[in-house]
Amino acid sequence: MQTQKICNAFTLDVEDYYHVSAFEKVISPAQWAALPSRVERNTDVILEMLNKNNIRGTFFVLGWVAERNPGMVRRIADSGHEVASHGYSHRLVYNQSQAVFREETIRSKKLLEDTIGKPVIGYRAASYSITRKSLWALQVLAELGFSYDSSVFPVKHDRYGIYSAPRFPHRLTLESGAAIMEFPLSTSKVAGLNLPVAGGGYFRLFPYFLTRTGLGKINNQEQRPFIFYLHPWEVDVHQPRIKASLLSRFRHYQNLDTCQLKLDRLLKDFSFTTVRGVLESESARNAIATVDIAQYTEGAR
Numbered sequence: 001m002q003t004q005k006i007c008n009a010f011t012l013d014v015e016d017y018y019h020v021s022a023f024e025k026v027i028s029p030a031q032w033a034a035l036p037s038r039v040e041r042n043t044d045v046i047l048e049m050l051n052k053n054n055i056r057g058t059f060f061v062l063g064w065v066a067e068r069n070p071g072m073v074r075r076i077a078d079s080g081h082e083v084a085s086h087g088y089s090h091r092l093v094y095n096q097s098q099a100v101f102r103e104e105t106i107r108s109k110k111l112l113e114d115t116i117g118k119p120v121i122g123y124r125a126a127s128y129s130i131t132r133k134s135l136w137a138l139q140v141l142a143e144l145g146f147s148y149d150s151s152v153f154p155v156k157h158d159r160y161g162i163y164s165a166p167r168f169p170h171r172l173t174l175e176s177g178a179a180i181m182e183f184p185l186s187t188s189k190v191a192g193l194n195l196p197v198a199g200g201g202y203f204r205l206f207p208y209f210l211t212r213t214g215l216g217k218i219n220n221q222e223q224r225p226f227i228f229y230l231h232p233w234e235v236d237v238h239q240p241r242i243k244a245s246l247l248s249r250f251r252h253y254q255n256l257d258t259c260q261l262k263l264d265r266l267l268k269d270f271s272f273t274t275v276r277g278v279l280e281s282e283s284a285r286n287a288i289a290t291v292d293i294a295q296y297t298e299g300a301r
Contacts, residue, residue: 006219007281009183009227010050010057010272011150011199013124014043014065014076017233017240019090021127021159022248029089032064038239039065040072042232045260047079053267056080058275060124060150063088063108070115077116082274084122085109085146092129092159093137093151102140109144122275125151128160128185132297138182139174148181148279150227152296155187155196163194164298168224169282170291181288183275186226188214199229204255208262212269219270224287225278228266235260 016039018027027035043059050057059076061083066073077083087093088104088111096104105123112120123146130137130151141149154165169183187194196202197214218226233239237256242249282288 006223006225007271007273007278008219008225009275009278010055011227011229011275012043012046012057012059013086013229013231014039014059014061015086015090015231016065017236018242019062020252021090021092022252023242023244026242026244036240038236039232040069042236043072045235046232047076049264049267051079055267055272056274057272058082058084058122060084060086060122061112062086062090063111064090066111066115073112073115077118082122082276083112083116083120084124084275085112085120086124087126090126092127093125094129094131094134098136098140101137105140105144121147123149123151128153131160131162135293135296138172138180139176139178142174142178142180146180148183148275150183150185150275152182153185153196154194162296165296166289166291167194169279170289173290173292175293181279183227183279185229186215186218188217198227200231200234201251203230203262204234204259208265215270225282227275230263235263
């Protein structure tokens with residue numbers, strides 16, 4: 001599979017182990033600064049893996065992390081990767097007011113741009129929390145100058161997902177008439193259903209052959225690019241253990257010990273570049289459809 005003709009988007013959501021939404025009930029933001037940080041060490045592990053494979057990707061950096069690790073952010077940019085925004089505080093969008101979301105998004109965007117000296121045009125919400133309850137966030141992103149978003153997951157899940165959203169990159173027309181590009185998290189069609197194969201916990205939990213088959217189907221049968229995501233903490237088997245619910249611990253810690261080996265295989269099995277690079281390529285071959293945001297609410301109860 002090393003001769004893949006289609007180039008896919010490799011993305012990393014740059015946050016620390018204690019930022020994840022699954023732990024928000026047991027770790028408050030006031031505690032973050034007192035916890036041992038491992039984000040720089042883990043991000044460097046993945047940077048080295050990408051460098052060895054001559055791959056450039058998109059790093060969605062949390063503003064809180066960037067504020068405390070500006071050298072890491074500059075190192076990401078200087079290595080040729082795209083720096084994008086992951087918001088500031090990792091609060092779920094649908095739990096924020098529009099005013100707070102706007103304020104935090106402006107803060108994060110400016111912080112990243114001041115750090116790397118380049119425009120930041122991409123955004124990804126914490127835990128893919130742009131859902132039907134928070135579609136207003138896309139309008140805010142367009143108003144703030146973002147060219148694309150990658151927060152919509154076309155699956156059914158207890159915390160995120162817009163199942164009726166298109167599966168591939170599209171130009172989304174908003175109610176105001178403005179538009180923003182959306183690169184949804186990748187799914188594979190199985191028996192008419194969207195199976196999540198985009199990475200993260202699914203990558204750790206599923207056998208590698210299942211992920212490879214699902215992603216290969218997108219490239220080879222559907223002739224479209226996929227988007228893959230991971231978090232730095234997912235290659236860190238030695239991270240501190242948080243006392244949380246059984247479900248949260250399962251989602252976070254399961255198969256940490258095999259993730260890096262699987263990632264190494266993935267980087268060799270498929271071709272990757274930045275989100276920006278994939279979107280430019282798709283636009284050049286007129287493969288990006290224009291979709292009205294009303295499609296996102298089709299079938300909603």
